[in-house]
Amino acid sequence: MDVSNKTIVVILVLALGITLSGMAINLNRLGAFEGLDLFTSAAVDSSIGVSNLTITSTTSITNNYLEINFGSGRVNASCTVCSMGTFQGKNTACCLTFTNQTAGFLLENTGNVNISVGYTCAGSCTAATFVGSATNNAFFLWAVDSVANPGYAKVSEVGANDTAKSCVLAAPDGGYHFDGWKARATQTNETGSNATLNVATTGGWLCGNATSYPLGFGNTMDAGVIHVNVTIDQTQVGTGGHQNVTFTFNATSLG
């Protein structure tokens, strides 16, 4: 392939421009340029120098890992099922040619208020429609702390990476504490280990609920990873089809 020096220079300039634009967008999201928007102030009486300061309540969520695509593949004839998950990776002996995905959705509270996190699902949200399995636990979510995420090194948080368990703050009224991320359809004041949640269109809460907002905004404990697990039965061989699922992750705070 013969490319002239002039073409390379043009492409180089173009690349530099796009790189700088990308950097500007990322920096903006990192918060470097948004400080001016956070505060508004106005002097209400110049004679005595009283100023009025309004601090805005910013509810913000960042997803640091946008898409999980297992690609296409098949179940090895020697296996009854192929299990793949962003938490544990894929069973390489049973899942042939599927793409190994080892990073879940890394959600981070990037606002200045505590939030709860929930999800809804659109598309092929059930095991039956996504992998054609009658087993209802063939497609589920699993929410964990970002500090406990094995795929953590693949992506970084917007703020500093977490160093402590998140989703553990008290309710605003001083009520019970949440014991970290749990994928449950209904989350009550019970504590316990992480549980899985079968994906459903109606969605559910992943951290906190409508009235308690246990995910803080301090950089040391403001993120969690939502892992996806899929189990494909051997009987689904040949059914084909490329299914799409879109999760909408919601951050709720006091208004």
Add this chain to the structure above:
Amino acid sequence: MKFKILVTLFLVLLLSLPSLTALTLSGQKLSPIIFEPGLVINNHYTISETTEDVIVKVGGELQEYIVLTEVVNNEFDMIIKFPESLQPGVYHFELSATEVPKSSGGGIGSLLSVSKRFEVEVYSYEKYLEASLSAANVNEGTPVDLKLNLVSKCYQDINSVRGEITIADAQNKTLKELITEEKPLKALATETLSASFDTTGLPAAEYSARAIVFYDGEQKTAQTKFRIGQMDLVLKNYTSVVEQGFSDFSLRLVNNWGNALREVYAKLYINKRELLHTPTTEFAPWEEKELKGIINVELEPGIYNATIQLFFEDQIKEIPVTITVVKKISSEELSAELEKSKRNFILISVAAGILILGLIIAIVRYKKTPKKKQKDEF
């Protein structure tokens, strides 16, 4: 070579593209909103950080009274126009901004949504208030200022509010009855009624105050406790069991005085021998904190009479205590003890097993024996 450069440039381009997504909704915090008939609230919001189209909507209760203006340059207003009347209670509604996908990608994709949940409190239309009583701790001979804090939680003005406060000692014996001034209380307003209690002649101790608030034929109660203090340092707790050799020792002390206590330290004596002299510190008014140190106990295990000396300002206070000295168990001894426990547990388990097995054999034999006898009889 040039081809490699192009590939490298392409990779740089790919890496420089935004690899994350975010959604932010900013606006002044309103919750909890106190309902007022006909009140109009206009709050401005800004959507930022996202590259997707966003739809905003209101859900939940009271939607009929809320209007969202058109989103222009990612900014919009939420206007709440309250009606003249709502049933008393607590209502909730949500303002949410949700990303809308421009195109459907493959695999498992994600979008973001943010919600702000608002709480609207509708007070009573009858005359109603909430009352709380507060009183600061004081030193001996100093009067106590009592504050009766009133919050109107109704939409009617209250013509007259007054309080009667009864002071009692720890035995619930009434010491004094005080009457506060009388004031009106506007709807949704707050007011404070005051009274002063003369503590002359009363000893240092804890006392209680109970108020009855009378307002337009209704009444509410509120109560609190306060302390009359003196220059004193009170020992609340201390390490009563120590190990032979070097051992931690701590004292929990309370400043029972409404002023700071300076030059505070403690000494511990066992058999008239000084074992501890803590560092010197200062206690803030009414402060409770711990003094710590390490003692070297060269005594045989047993119970000993000891003396704790508390030094503060220019005073010394002696408190007789008992200290139990126990033998120090080394980690090796602890391991040996644990091993011994394990061995004993195994032995007991085996013995119990043999015993149960023997019992089962005995029962089986016992059941078989009469049958044999019966056969023999025929």
